[in-house]
Amino acid sequence: MAAGHPLTTEVGLRVLEEGGSAADAAVAAMLTSCVAESVLTGIAGGGFATFYEASTGSTTCLDFFCSVPGLEATRAAAPMEPIAVSFGGVPQRYEIGASSVGVPGVPAGAGALHSRWGRLPWTQVVSPARSLARAGALLPAPHSATLASLAPAMMPGFGAQVYAPAGRLLQGGDLLYHPGLDRALSILAADGPAAFYTGPVGRQMEATVTAGGGILTPTDLSVYEVLEQPVASASLAGSTVMARPDLNDFIITLGSLPELDVMPRPARAVAVAEALRSFGTQRLGDTTNISVVDADGNACVVTLTLGIGSGVWLDGLGIHLNSMLGEGELIRPGTRPGDRMASCMCPTVVTAPDGPLLMAIGSAGATRIRTALLHTLINTLVDGDSALAAIQRPRFHVVSDLVHAEPGYPEDELEALQKAGYKIQRWDRLDHYFGGVSAVGLAGAGGDPRRGGIGRLL
Structure with missing residues (x-):
C-alpha cells in the first residue's frame, strides 16, 4: 500500500487487515486523502481508477473525473476570477470562483469501486475517514509548502478558517481540521454517493454554485455517472x-x-x-495518488484531484469545491455541457x-x-x-x-x-x-x- 500521506496509507492497510479487497482499501484511502490531503484533493473533486483483477487477468479503467456543467442552464456563467500561483518558481495562471466548479466525481467513483470489487460493508469503508475528520490530521511539511503556493485559491472565504486558523498559514506538523467535514462523511456513509448528486449535499452544492454565478444544475448532478475507458x-x-x-x-x-x-x-x-x-x-496542477495490492493479487490505483480549489465551500460541511473549469485546456474543442473533461492523470x-x-x-x-x-x-x-x-x-x-x-x-x-x-x-x-x-x-x-x-x- 502506498499513498501521499502516512494516514492515507495507514487507513488502507487497516482495511486490508480487516479482510478488505484492494478496492475497499483504495476507497477508504481516497476518502481519507480528502481529509488529510485536502491541499491536494477533496471529496468534491474527480479522478480515475485502474483495477487489475488477478483471477481473470483483466484490467479496467474507470473515469470519475469532473464533467462540464450547464445542462438545462438558463443563463451564462459569471466570469471566473483569475489568480496566479507558482510551483518551484514556475508561475501559472488559473481561474477560480463558483464558475470554475465542475460536476464532481469522487463520491460516485468511490461508490463504483466499492460496488464492483469491494467486499466489506460500505459504512465500514467510509468510517476511518469520518473518524479522522472529527479529529483532524497533521499536515506534512511538503503539503505546507504546496499550501503556500496555492494560498490564493485556498484562503478565500471559509478556507481561511481551515488553512490559517490562527491567522497564519499552517506549517508542517500543524493540525489540519475541516469543521463540518465529518458531517459530510456521515451523510456519505448513511446515504451513499447519491446524497452528493440527488440528495441534500447535491442540492446544497447546486445552490451554492448558483449563488456565486456558476451554472451547476440539478440535471448536471442527476445524470452524472462513472464511465469505463479503454485500456x-x-x-x-x-x-x-x-x-x-x-x-x-x-x-x-x-x-x-x-x-x-x-x-x-x-x-x-x-x-x-x-x-x-x-x-x-x-x-501545473495538484493531485494525489493511491496504489493498493491485496493478498489475492488484485490491484487498485486511484488518482484524484480538486484542481487547485475554487475558493467556494459548502457551509457546514467542510467541503471545498473543485476548480476544474479554471484549467481551460482540460476542456477540449467541441466539449459541451455534460461531457467529461480531459486529464493527465494516469x-x-x-x-x-x-x-x-x-x-x-x-x-x-x-x-x-x-x-x-x-x-x-x-x-x-x-x-x-x-x-x-x-x-x-x-x-x-x-x-x-x-x-x-x-x-x-x-x-x-x-x-x-x-x-x-x-x-x-x-x-x-x-x-x-x-x-x-x-x-x-x-x-x-x-x-x-x-x-x-x-x-x-x-
Whole structure:
C-alpha cells in the first residue's frame, strides 16, 4: 500500500487487515486523502481508477473525473476570477470562483469501486475517514509548502478558517481540521454517493454554485455517472504497462522509447528526453495518488484531484469545491455541457510477460505525471531498483528544449543532454514540482518524499 500521506496509507492497510479487497482499501484511502490531503484533493473533486483483477487477468479503467456543467442552464456563467500561483518558481495562471466548479466525481467513483470489487460493508469503508475528520490530521511539511503556493485559491472565504486558523498559514506538523467535514462523511456513509448528486449535499452544492454565478444544475448532478475507458498498453523491458489514454500521452510516450536496457545511460537520458519532448503538453496542477495490492493479487490505483480549489465551500460541511473549469485546456474543442473533461492523470498497472501483476503505480503532478511515471518505471523495470529507491532517485523533466533536473542527477547524463541541444536548469532540492509517485508490487512499496508520501507492506 502506498499513498501521499502516512494516514492515507495507514487507513488502507487497516482495511486490508480487516479482510478488505484492494478496492475497499483504495476507497477508504481516497476518502481519507480528502481529509488529510485536502491541499491536494477533496471529496468534491474527480479522478480515475485502474483495477487489475488477478483471477481473470483483466484490467479496467474507470473515469470519475469532473464533467462540464450547464445542462438545462438558463443563463451564462459569471466570469471566473483569475489568480496566479507558482510551483518551484514556475508561475501559472488559473481561474477560480463558483464558475470554475465542475460536476464532481469522487463520491460516485468511490461508490463504483466499492460496488464492483469491494467486499466489506460500505459504512465500514467510509468510517476511518469520518473518524479522522472529527479529529483532524497533521499536515506534512511538503503539503505546507504546496499550501503556500496555492494560498490564493485556498484562503478565500471559509478556507481561511481551515488553512490559517490562527491567522497564519499552517506549517508542517500543524493540525489540519475541516469543521463540518465529518458531517459530510456521515451523510456519505448513511446515504451513499447519491446524497452528493440527488440528495441534500447535491442540492446544497447546486445552490451554492448558483449563488456565486456558476451554472451547476440539478440535471448536471442527476445524470452524472462513472464511465469505463479503454485500456492502452505499451511494453517496457518485456513487461506490459497498462493505463487509460490520457491528455499527456503517457502510453504513447512509453511506446516510443527504444530498447533502453542495451543503451549507455547518457544515450538513454537523451532518448527519454526526446520522447518527453515529442508528446504531451505542459501544465501545473495538484493531485494525489493511491496504489493498493491485496493478498489475492488484485490491484487498485486511484488518482484524484480538486484542481487547485475554487475558493467556494459548502457551509457546514467542510467541503471545498473543485476548480476544474479554471484549467481551460482540460476542456477540449467541441466539449459541451455534460461531457467529461480531459486529464493527465494516469493510474497504471504493470504485468509480467506471462501475466501476473508486477506493480501498481500512479503519480500526482499534472503534466509531470508522465515524467515521474516514466523515470520510476525505468528505474524499476530496466535498472532493477526497489520501488522506494526508484521513486527517491533524482528526475529530470523536459519543457521544450529546457531540462529541469533535480540535484544528484548524474552529471554525465546532463552533459549528454547539453550536447544534444538541451539547456539544463539545475534545482537545489527534490521538489513537489517533479510529481508524487506511489507504487506497490514485487519491488516493494514506496511513497514519494517530494509530497510526504509513504509506502508500507503488511
